[in-house]
Structure formats: structure tokens, C-alpha cells
Amino acid sequence: MVVSPLKKHKIKKLARRRKIKRWSTLEEDTLRTGVQKFGRGNWKLILNSDRDIFEERTEVDLKNKWRNMIHY
Template identity: 50%
Template sequence: MLSSRKRRAVSPLRIARVTRLSGRRIKKKWSAEEENALRRGVQRLNLVVYPIILHSYPNILEGRTEVDLKDKWRNMTR
């Protein structure tokens, strides 16, 4: 008969490290449709208000945050 494996104690530091890393979002490239939605939102409002733009195009900008929009707009206007 095979002996059962003994369970090893897992360090709390190891658990915290794994949890923190697994909580990150996966990077996703911006599609042309998303970039156009961001441009249209800024043109329509004549100013940059990321929460309103995000809620104006919920289907296109799904999975994006206000900070994502801010960073992308900054890079697009350089």
C-alpha cells in the first residue's frame, strides 16, 4: 500500500505573495475601436472627463478603468 503524502505547512508570506500577484489585471492591447471611442468622447464633451466617457461607451470600453483612459489619452496626445 502507498503511503499518503504529508502536508507541508505553507508560510503566510508565500500565501500573501501568491494572492497579490494573482490579483493583477492582465494587460490588454487597445483596439482601434476603443481608441476611436475615447477620441469621440473627448470631442463630444470638449473636455476630458474620464468617468463620463467610460459610461458613455460601456460596451466598447468594457474592462477599462478611468486610469486606463487617462493614460491612453496622455499617450495619444504626445
């Protein structure tokens, strides 16, 4: 019986991407108000101050949305 010296390959679970969730008008307005109140760049403060509105959002989501709102 011949045995291969190579280790057996284990299949790792792949991380799945989040589903795309459209931004509501309330979320956009709250983001604008948060930037006026706390300043641009304070995404964690903005997120934590209105956690109930930004239910499934992250700090990076807020930053990216703000960047897109400014440019368009």
C-alpha cells in the same frame, strides 16, 4: 517548553495585476469621439457613455491612453 512572545506571521493574499489588453482601433476612435463630445478630463462620462466598448477599461486607463495618444 519555551514559547516565543512574537505573533505568528500570517501570509496575506497578494493582489494580482491585470493582464495587458491591447487597445483596439474602435476603442481609440471612441475615446477621441468622447473627448470631443465631453471634453478632456471627463473620463467617467466617456467611460459610462460607451461602457459596452470600454468593457474592461477604467477611467485611469482612458486618461493614460489619451495622454499617450496626444504625445505620439
